[in-house]
Amino acid sequence: MRLVAWQPDDLLRRLDDVVTVYGEAMGYRQELLQTRRGYIGAHVRRQGFRAVATLTTDGRLAGFGYGYTSGPGQWWHDQVRSALDDPSRDQWLSNCFEVVELHVRPAAQGHGIGARQLRALLAMADGKTVLLSTPEADEQKSRAWRLYRRFGFVDVLRHFFFPGDERAFAILGRELPLSDRPAEDAPGIVGI
Ligand SMILES: CC(C)(COP(=O)(O)OP(=O)(O)OC[C@H]1O[C@@H](n2cnc3c(N)ncnc32)[C@H](O)[C@@H]1OP(=O)(O)O)[C@@H](O)C(=O)NCCC(=O)NCCS
Structure with missing residues (x-):
């Protein structure tokens, strides 16, 4: 497996694989994926865009992650902003990198790929804080939750509902930069 940094055009060239x-x-239906495809195509042009990918030795995509600078006028940013009080907005949103997507193909999960991708993405990110949203789940049973907690993400909002989505989400955040010491943020993971 090879972890690589992607420029916007690298991601667009592999957009079929990314979707x-x-x-x-995520176990999503095909029709939802087509909508998402359009969003991802637009996201790569946003300020502060950073992306990483994990490729197998024969070039197949095993996982990817990306994010960008979170700012007013972006749907996600505005939803989160409207739910926070002023001090929390200042703390979390004034200079914030949003992790928009982080995924690993199911067959490749559980081998440290997600952790390596997250570490690499956050090492490249601009900002004082990083935020992400993830569906509410059992923190002990969910791989995503265990990963984020291991990286030191704390609760910013819990049981938050985005318009048009019936699932409850948590908004999690932490300060940047990550520690230079891998053991502190992701025990057992060797740096990228
Ligand atoms: C969440 C997700 C990105 C995590 O990626 P992952 O590659 O499965 O996660 P990791 O392998 O880094 O961590 C998982 C486990 O592997 C173990 N692990 C970490 N490094 C390892 C290594 N080098 N060798 C073996 N195992 C390792 C960890 O102990 C970790 O254990 P945990 O189950 O207690 O967390 C991935 O599971 C995924 O895509 N899930 C579905 C989509 C999703 O939920 N995305 C996030 C939405 S917000």
Whole structure:
């Protein structure tokens, strides 16, 4: 497996694979994936865009992650902003990198790929804080939750509902930069 940094055009060239991995990882239906495809195509042009990918030795996509600078006028940013009080907005949103997607193909999960991707993405990110949203789940049973907690993410909002989505989400955040010491943020993970 090879972890690589992607420029916007690298991601666009592999957009079919990106959407496939996303769909497999999240278990989403085909029609939802087509909508998501359009969003991802637009996200790569946002300020502060950073992306990483994990490729197998024969070049297949095993996972990817990306994010960008979170700012007013972006749907996600505005939803989160409206739910926070002023001090929390200042703390979390004034200079914030949003992790928008982080996924690993199901067959490749549980081998440290997600952790390596997250570490690499956050090492490249601009900002004083990083935020992400993830569906509410049993923190002990969910791989995503265990990963984020291991990286030191704390609760910013819990049981939050985005318009048009019936699932409850948590908004999690931490300060940047990550520690230079891998053991502190992701025990057992060797740096990228
Ligand atoms: C969440 C997700 C990105 C995590 O990626 P992952 O590659 O499965 O996660 P990791 O392998 O880094 O961590 C999982 C486990 O592997 C173990 N692990 C970490 N490094 C390892 C290594 N080098 N060798 C073996 N195992 C390792 C960890 O102990 C970890 O254990 P845990 O189950 O207690 O967390 C991935 O599971 C995924 O795509 N899930 C579905 C989609 C999703 O939920 N995405 C996030 C939405 S917000």
